[in-house]
Amino acid sequence: MTIPEQTLEYVRDGALAGLWEAIAAKLERNRLSSVGTVRVVLDPAGASQLSGLLGSITRSGTVTVKLSALDARFRVTGVSLVTVVEHVRGTPLVDRKQATAERALVVAERRRLLDEAVADVGLSAMQAQSFVAGVRAAGLLTRAGGDAGAILARFGAAWKELARSGALEQLGEAEPTWLLGEFASRYTGTSHGFDDGTTESKLMMRALAVISGTPVPTSPEDRRRLWALAGVSTDEVSGTAMTWGFRPDRTDTWSAMMRGRADLGVVTHLTVQELKVAAGVRLAARGTEMFACENPQVLQAAASAGVRVPVLCLSGQGSAAAWMVLRQLLNDGVAVRYHGDFDWPGIGIARRVYLAGGTPWRMSAEDYLMALAETTERERLDEGQPTGTDWDPQLAIVMAEQDAVVHEESVISMLLADLLQAAAIGASILNPDCRYEGP
Numbered sequence: 001m002t003i004p005e006q007t008l009e010y011v012r013d014g015a016l017a018g019l020w021e022a023i024a025a026k027l028e029r030n031r032l033s034s035v036g037t038v039r040v041v042l043d044p045a046g047a048s049q050l051s052g053l054l055g056s057i058t059r060s061g062t063v064t065v066k067l068s069a070l071d072a073r074f075r076v077t078g079v080s081l082v083t084v085v086e087h088v089r090g091t092p093l094v095d096r097k098q099a100t101a102e103r104a105l106v107v108a109e110r111r112r113l114l115d116e117a118v119a120d121v122g123l124s125a126m127q128a129q130s131f132v133a134g135v136r137a138a139g140l141l142t143r144a145g146g147d148a149g150a151i152l153a154r155f156g157a158a159w160k161e162l163a164r165s166g167a168l169e170q171l172g173e174a175e176p177t178w179l180l181g182e183f184a185s186r187y188t189g190t191s192h193g194f195d196d197g198t199t200e201s202k203l204m205m206r207a208l209a210v211i212s213g214t215p216v217p218t219s220p221e222d223r224r225r226l227w228a229l230a231g232v233s234t235d236e237v238s239g240t241a242m243t244w245g246f247r248p249d250r251t252d253t254w255s256a257m258m259r260g261r262a263d264l265g266v267v268t269h270l271t272v273q274e275l276k277v278a279a280g281v282r283l284a285a286r287g288t289e290m291f292a293c294e295n296p297q298v299l300q301a302a303a304s305a306g307v308r309v310p311v312l313c314l315s316g317q318g319s320a321a322a323w324m325v326l327r328q329l330l331n332d333g334v335a336v337r338y339h340g341d342f343d344w345p346g347i348g349i350a351r352r353v354y355l356a357g358g359t360p361w362r363m364s365a366e367d368y369l370m371a372l373a374e375t376t377e378r379e380r381l382d383e384g385q386p387t388g389t390d391w392d393p394q395l396a397i398v399m400a401e402q403d404a405v406v407h408e409e410s411v412i413s414m415l416l417a418d419l420l421q422a423a424a425i426g427a428s429i430l431n432p433d434c435r436y437e438g439p
Contacts, residue, residue: 003079003087011053011088015046020088023067027082028096034071034081039064110141110148117156117203122163123211130385131210135203144199155203158187158194167231171212171352177231196223213348213385214317228320233272239319240269242296244303244311246283254278267303272321275328283325284310286333291361291419292326294340294349295408301416308423312336317349330357337361339415342368342399342406344384354391362415365394371406371414379405 011020022038030036040063042050047060053073054065071081086092114135118128135141141148162168165177184193184200194201201223208226209216217223224234233239245262248255254277261268284290290310293299299313312329314322329336338353339361340346350363381403389395408415 003084004077007074007077007079007084008087010049011084013045013049015043016049018042019046019050019065020085023065023070023081024085024089024093026067027085028094030067031095031097032082032093034067037064037066110152111136113149113152113156114141117152117159118207121160122168123207127210131207134206134210134216138202138206140199140202147199151199151203154188154193155200155207158183158200158204159207161187162230162232165231168211171229178233179236180227180232180234183232196220210385212317213387214345215383222316225317225319228323229317233320236272236276238271239321240271241275241319241322241325242299242313242315243268243270243325244299244313245308246310248278248281248283249285250281252281255281265303265306267299270321270325272324275321275324282332283329284332284334287335289335289337289422290329291422292336292338292353292358293408293415294346297409298339298412298415301412302419305416305420307416307419309419311419314340314349317345326353326358327356335359339363339408341408342371343381344387344399346408347387347389347396347399348384351387351390360391362411362418363389363395364392365398368395368398368406369402371411372402372404375406375410379407381405 019038019040019042022040026036026038027034042058042060042063044060047058047063050063050065051058054069055073067081074081074084082093111132114132115128118131123131141152144151161183167177180194181191184195185191188194188200192198194204205217205223205226208230212226212229214226217226221239224239227234228239244267246268247259247262254274258268290312292312292314294314294316296313296315299311302311312322312325314326318326326336336353336358337360338350338358340350340353340363342363350360354360381399386396386400
C-alpha cells in the first residue's frame with residue numbers, strides 16, 4: 001500500500017519517534033495485529049501531532065494510545081498502522097512469535113538430523129548423547145545456518161562408512177584405508193570437505209574424540225592422529241613413528257641405513273611413505289623383545305642413556321606411521337611391552353595396544369599406586385571417559401577411586417632402569433602380572 005506523501009511527512013515528525021518505537025514493539029509481540037494499547041511520554045509537540053492523527057485532543061505527559069483507534073484512522077487513507085510504522089522506521093516489522101516458532105522448528109530439525117547421523121552407528125547410547133551435547137554446546141550447527149542440513153548429511157554418510165568398514169570397532173588396529181582427500185571427495189563432494197576448519201571436520205573430530213575417549217583435538221597433529229585411528233591418513237609424510245635402536249637384519253640399503261643410525265645413536269622418524277618403501281623388511285627378529293612408550297621424553301631418556309634395546313614412541317595417540325610400526329612388530333612375532341600415562345586417554349591408548357597384541361609394561365593397579373605414592377602433584381582425572389583395563393581390571397577401579405593422574409614422564413627413572421636392565425640381561429624383565437622384579 002502507498003502512503004500519501006502528506007501523511008508520511010506528518011507521521012515522520014521527530015516528536016512522534018518514541019510513539020512509533022513503542023507501537024512497533026507492541027505489534028511485533030502481537031503477531032502484527034493492531035490490538036491493545038501502548039503508553040508513551042509525549043512533550044507538547046508530540047501531543048499536538050498525535051491529536052491531529054486521532055482527531056481528538058491529547059495532552060502532553062504519559063499517554064495511553066489504543067492501536068485499534070490509530071489503525072482505524074489510517075485505514076481511512078487506505079493504509080494500515082503496520083504499513084505506516086514500517087515506512088516511518090524504514091524496516092519491516094517481524095512477527096516475533098512466528099519467527100520464534102520457525103526457529104524452534106529449524107532447531108528441532110537440526111537436532112533430529114544430528115541424532116540420526118550417529119544413531120545406532122558406531123557410538124553407544126551414552127557416547128552418542130555426549131557427542132550431541134558437545135555439538136550443541138559448541139554451536140556448530142547454529143553457525144552453519146541454512147547449510148546445517150546438508151553438512152549433517154555429508155558428515156552422516158562419512159561416519160556410516162567408518163562404521164561399516166569396522167574402523168570404529170578397531171581404532172588404530174588396521175592399516176589406513178583412505179587418504180583424507182579421497183575420503184572427503186567421496187562423501188562430501190570435494191577433496192577439501194574435511195579440511196581443518198570445516199564444520200564437517202569439526203563434527204568428525206568430536207565424534208572420533210568421543211569414541212576414542214580423548215579430548216577434542218586442538219592442533220593439526222592431534223587431528224592427524226585422530227583421523228589415523230579411524231584408518232584415514234591425512235598424508236604419508238607428516239606423521240611419523242619415533243624410533244630408537246631399530247636394527248633390521250636384512251642386507252638391503254634401507255635396513256643398512258637403520259642399523260647405521262642406531263650405531264650413530266640418533267632417533268629415527270619413520271613416515272608412512274618410508275614404511276611402504278621398506279615393506280617386507282622385518283624391523284626386529286621374531287621372539288625378541290622391545291618396548292613402546294607414549295611420551296617422547298621416555299624415548300629421549302633412552303637415547304641419552306644409550307639403551308641397547310629398541311624403543312618405539314607413539315607420542316600420544318600415535319600417528320598412522322607409529323601404528324603401522326607397532327602392528328608390523330606384533331605381526332612379526334616381536335614381544336612389544338607398552339607403558340603410557342595413567343589417565344583415561346592414556347589408558348585408552350594402552351587398551352588399544354593390548355587388544356592389538358601388546359603387553360602392558362608397569363601398568364598394573366599396584367604400579368599405579370606405587371607411582372602415585374611417589375608423586376608430589378595431584379591432578380584429577382578430568383579428561384576422557386573411564387576405560388576398562390582388560391589386562392588388570394583392578395587398575396580402572398583403583399584409578400577411579402584415587403581420581404589422580406600419573407604422567408609417564410614422572411616415572412622415567414624407573415622405566416629407564418627397566419630398559420637398561422633388559423639390555424644387560426638380554427631377556428624379558430616382566431613377569432605375568434606386568435611388574436618388574438629386578439635382580
